[in-house]
Amino acid sequence: MSDAGVIAKVPVLDVRGLTRRYLLGDVAIDALRGVDLALAEGEFVVLLGPSGSGKSTLLNIVGGLDAPDGGEVRYRGAPLDFDDARALTAYRRDHVGFVFQFYNLMPSLTARENVALVTDIAEDPMEPEEALALVGLGARLDHFPSQLSGGEQQRVAIARAVARRPDVLLCDEPTGALDCATGRVVLDVLARVNRELGSTTAVITHNAVIAGMADRVIRFVDGRVVGDARNEVPVPVSELRW
Amino acid sequence: MVSALGRKLGRDLWRLRAQVLTIALVVACGVASLFSMRSAYDSVRGERDRWYGSARFPEVFASVRRAPRSLASRIASLPGVSLAEARIVEEVTLDMPGMAEPVGAHAVSLPPGRRALLGEVFLREGRLPASGRSDEVLVHEAFARAWALRPGDALVAVLHGRRQRFRVSGVALAPEFVSVMQPGALVPDDRRYGVLWVPEDALAAAFQMEGAFNDVGVRLDRGAREAAVIAALDALLAPYGTTGAYGRSRHPSARMVDQKLTQLRGQATVTPMMFLGVAALLVNMVLARLLGLEREQIATLKALGYGDGAILRHYLAHALLTAVLGAALGVALGTVAGRGLVALYKDYFRFPALTFRPSAETLAYGVLASVGAAVAGAFGAVRAAVRVPPAEAMRPEPPPRFRPSWLERMGVHRMLPTVARMVLRELERRPGRAALSALGIAFAAAIIVAGRSSLDSLDVVLAVQFGRAQSDDVTVSFARPVAQRARFDVARLPGVLFAEPQRMAGVRLRHGVRVRDAAILGVPAGAVLRAVVDARSVRWEPPAEGLLLGRALGDRLGVRPGDTVTVEDVEGATAPREVAVAGLVDDLLGLNAYMRLDALDRLRGDGGRVTAVAVRLDPALAERFLARVKRLPGVASTSRRMAVIDFFRHETSRMSATLTLVLAAFAGIIAVGVVYNNARIALAVRSRELATLRVLGFTEAEVATVLFGEQAVVLALAIPVGLALGKGLAWMVFQGVDAELYRLPVVVSTATYGLAAGTVLAASVASAWVVRRRIGALDMVAVLKARD
Known part of the structure; x- marks a missing residue:
């Protein structure tokens, strides 16, 4: 993990007064009720909270997938323009890496090709092989998703997310569909990527155990940040149990 | 009270309305072509049979140079012959006002003081020539229309070199002149060739045929053998210079009518089959996709106690309602098209009362065919889905398995971009569906090629016959062989x-x-x-x-x-x-x-x-030349090559515009049906993949490449196949043409190929464009959260 003392003056992501309301039928749900948050360069942050607490909504908005109703998101000081679909696409393409609970790999492409999908359109990416080696899949390059286990598929998804050397790596329940042992392997990979590439990493989970490995833990309840604590001594991934 | 499943059906159809409509339109084209062509066929055939019977159209015909009247009763008493009508027919010319060249006419004698025993004329207007008036004639309706002739109008004819003035007493039709064409002509030209009925004594006097005849028609006893009568007639007529007796199958007019009927019957089978085949394919594709998305609902219905039969009926009803909608549209469209078709035939075939008469049987046939196509398309998909046990259906479908495509196994993959590989593998995973889609689109192109090739072929016939074989300005034909000095008589004319x-x-x-x-x-x-x-x-x-x-x-x-x-x-x-x-x-x-x-x-x-x-x-003297030819004895007809070409061009271009429009609409509907439905299905089935690409930073255009790449490959394969298929179909259609009349070379012009490819391409691009706009609406957040 990066040293908590080396926080850059301008945060990588700066969120101010973010609100988001969904209409579910006739019922309005306030997913975000005014969230302020700043993620610093190279931080490994865990966003912890029960389901429906708004953490995914936040991640989607800072990742440029969804637009807020109020408030502002700044990326390296510049506000994201949520009305400009092209600018959001470019933002995702150039700066953000996503990892999802259900991997979202292209079934028709091999591991290498799933990574190449991103490296084809990125500036100065890693080689797909290098990215897959980073997640420990150097030997499974030419396997299709249907030939890989869940953990392996998730690692391919991570390789795909990191191959473009993203400034921000956003992971939504990356271990949610995996058993404990496999989940640890995946988390270990995320920690390594954070360490070796210096990508600011945000991991969403409702699993409090995982919070132990983070530099910083932000707690969500009912669309609000209810806690923001720094882990002075992060727990090594190998010692996590759930 | 509508059942819950009934409500679901209604809502499903409304939700899928764009797809339902595109399929219904394809069904409608099939039903419309079936209904209009079969009805037109029935109408023409029914009217032909009715009139041939009521007017006692002869069954065997013969011409002689000259035979005595007394022979007629011997013909009538031949075994197998029930009635015989002997008469005089001659080729004459008419001097029509405003027309430089003489107009050809086929003059037929009217028996004096009685109605014809056989092939009785049908009076459209006026009356028969009055008894004892040898200067009154009947004119055929086609000619009368072309020249706006009415009873009472005057007509100048040259009979055997002698100008004679006649008065039109009536406008008539006859079963032997349903199709009126000058021998050797490609299309009927009613201004330059017509039929005239002249009192027998007038015609006989002009051609020195008193007490003689040169043409006979024979009606057979029930059960008599035509060949036997022909042989007997040939033997009897041999001394009088017969050109040989023949049956209706070789009668010029009857043959044209039969030829058209055969062609129509073929088209009434092939065209609807193509449309309904494509409709079945589309029903299958759309239902298979709907069932894929509703696996869990099917399982739930089963868990709730609905039987396989009820679920089967529920989904078959989707297809049936689509088919019924299509059939209703098709019958409406087919009624309009059928009326148009019959109106078109009225220009070529002169019957007393040719009207569009659709039968209940044809209606039933059209509806049944559309329902059949829908059920054929739906059944396989529905049965497979219903058979899945509920517990299994509750689980999501297993992830699709992929492998490197054969192109890549051959080592080409290094050259292919990642997106291209996705496209290729999708194609290879479902080669059957891709092939059927390609076939559907190929049909669209083929319809245009096959439909227009007849026009292209006629163009070639025209170019060969009137461009290469003939290079005269005018050809003057004589009624019978004349001495060689006639050549010099003509050569001496001005110009x-x-x-x-x-x-x-x-x-x-x-x-x-x-x-x-x-x-x-x-x-x-x-x-x-x-x-x-x-x-x-x-x-x-x-x-x-x-x-x-x-x-x-x-x-x-x-x-x-x-x-x-x-x-x-x-x-x-x-x-x-x-x-x-x-x-x-x-x-x-x-x-x-x-x-x-x-x-x-x-x-x-x-x-x-x-x-x-x-x-x-000499073009400057052409008018003078033609004026002199009008007075030349023995001239049967005068044909100006350029007039023939111009008339032919005019006739075909009139038809060509309508035909091209109809064909393009047909092709467009098929192409839209296939491409739009394919694209909508691909969008629905692959929305998760496509949204993921958007999340990964792919632009909408790049995602469109993935979505439409498959369609583009299918289209690229389909168009050349369709062009070739069209040429094959044209060949098949031409096999049905009476080869003794003409042999159409199977020709497809570059313009026709271009039109076929262009129409299909344009319809496909338009369909893709409509679906393309939905890429922007892909909900990235929603699809990523949910598992497949």
């Missing part, structure tokens, strides 16, 4: 730069047991104005001795170059002669043989005769 004689001789050719009646065209050695030319525009020179045979005639006689055929004079004037066949020419029209004029004269042994003179004219 003639060059005159070339021709001789047409009716002969019966015999080779072993095979016999055919044909015409030998004699042209001078090195002829300039009328050459023997084959379908490829290659010029053939008839040999100094011997015959060239048209291939159609040669094939029917089983003759090869070097063989000898027996040439009999059908009029019996000269003895049969053996003549060598020098070659077979792929000519385009009729059953013909060709000889050098001098060789034909020697064969006939009559010192040389001509039947026509082709001339090249």
